[in-house]
Amino acid sequence: EAGVVQxxxxxxxEKKQPVAFWCNPISGHNTLYWYLQNLGQGPELLIRYENxxxxxxxxxxxxxxxxxxxxxxxxxxxxxxAELGDSAVYLCASSLSMMQGEQYFGPGTRLxxx
Amino acid sequence: xxxxxxxxxHITVSEGASLELRCNYSYGATPYLFWYVQSPGQGLQxxxxxxSGDTLVQGIKGFEAEFKRSQSSFNLRxxxxxxxxxxEYFCAVGDSNYQLIWGAxxxxxxxx
Numbered sequence: 346e347a348g349v350v351q352x353x354x355x356x357x358x359e360k361k362q363p364v365a366f367w368c369n370p371i372s373g374h375n376t377l378y379w380y381l382q383n384l385g386q387g388p389e390l391l392i393r394y395e396n397x398x399x400x401x402x403x404x405x406x407x408x409x410x411x412x413x414x415x416x417x418x419x420x421x422x423x424x425x426x427a428e429l430g431d432s433a434v435y436l437c438a439s440s441l442s443m444m445q446g447e448q449y450f451g452p453g454t455r456l457x458x459x
Numbered sequence: 460x461x462x463x464x465x466x467x468x469h470i471t472v473s474e475g476a477s478l479e480l481r482c483n484y485s486y487g488a489t490p491y492l493f494w495y496v497q498s499p500g501q502g503l504q505x506x507x508x509x510x511s512g513d514t515l516v517q518g519i520k521g522f523e524a525e526f527k528r529s530q531s532s533f534n535l536r537x538x539x540x541x542x543x544x545x546x547e548y549f550c551a552v553g554d555s556n557y558q559l560i561w562g563a564x565x566x567x568x569x570x571x
Contacts, residue, residue: 348502387463387561389561
């Protein structure tokens with residue numbers, strides 16, 4: 346069974362530039378999560394999808410961050426414009442359902458904003 | 460508010476020695492508890508989970524954890540560590556909204 350796929354693995358951009366991250370969850374997983382992880386810290390939830398509906402986006406900085414999950418499968422997270430403080434690892438995870446606590450994580454995208 | 464505390468930022472253990480990583484949580488109801496491991500450049504991998512029932516939970520890679528309600532703890536143990544266990548370990552609790560609240564992690568260093 347293929348795991349959660351994320352691309353790119355690494356991205357370096359200048360501040361004020363846009364950037365997008367892509368995630369393909371495990372087949373059949375209805376719930377998809379985007380997390381931000383800073384060095385030496387645990388993941389912080391940005392947004393959670395149940396199928397194509399964003400059920401929790403309270404932690405997403407909506408002035409510059411946006412996300413979509415068309416057709417309830419793949420998802421894209423975008424930052425526009427990026428700021429220096431956005432440098433972090435962006436993790437995507439999926440689970441069978443919201444109530445199924447076991448989440449499966451992708452390898453993450455390491456973003457560096459210069 | 461719910462929270463998870465991992466008191467040790469780093470732990471150094473000799474290869475072959477036993478390991479215990481501490482995790483304390485603050486949560487009003489019966490928690491769902493998880494331990495994940497993150498190797499450098501890798502995503503988080505679930506080691507084990509506690510939902511209910513037997514308070515001693517067995518996981519992958521020879522790890523186990525014990526849920527102690529009276530101490531609000533869910534400590535991770537392994538009887539004999541291997542060099543490949545060097546990684547960062549995260550404890551998490553699932554809240555009533557089915558979100559995971561994460562600890563800050565403990566970095567495990569293995570001495571040869």
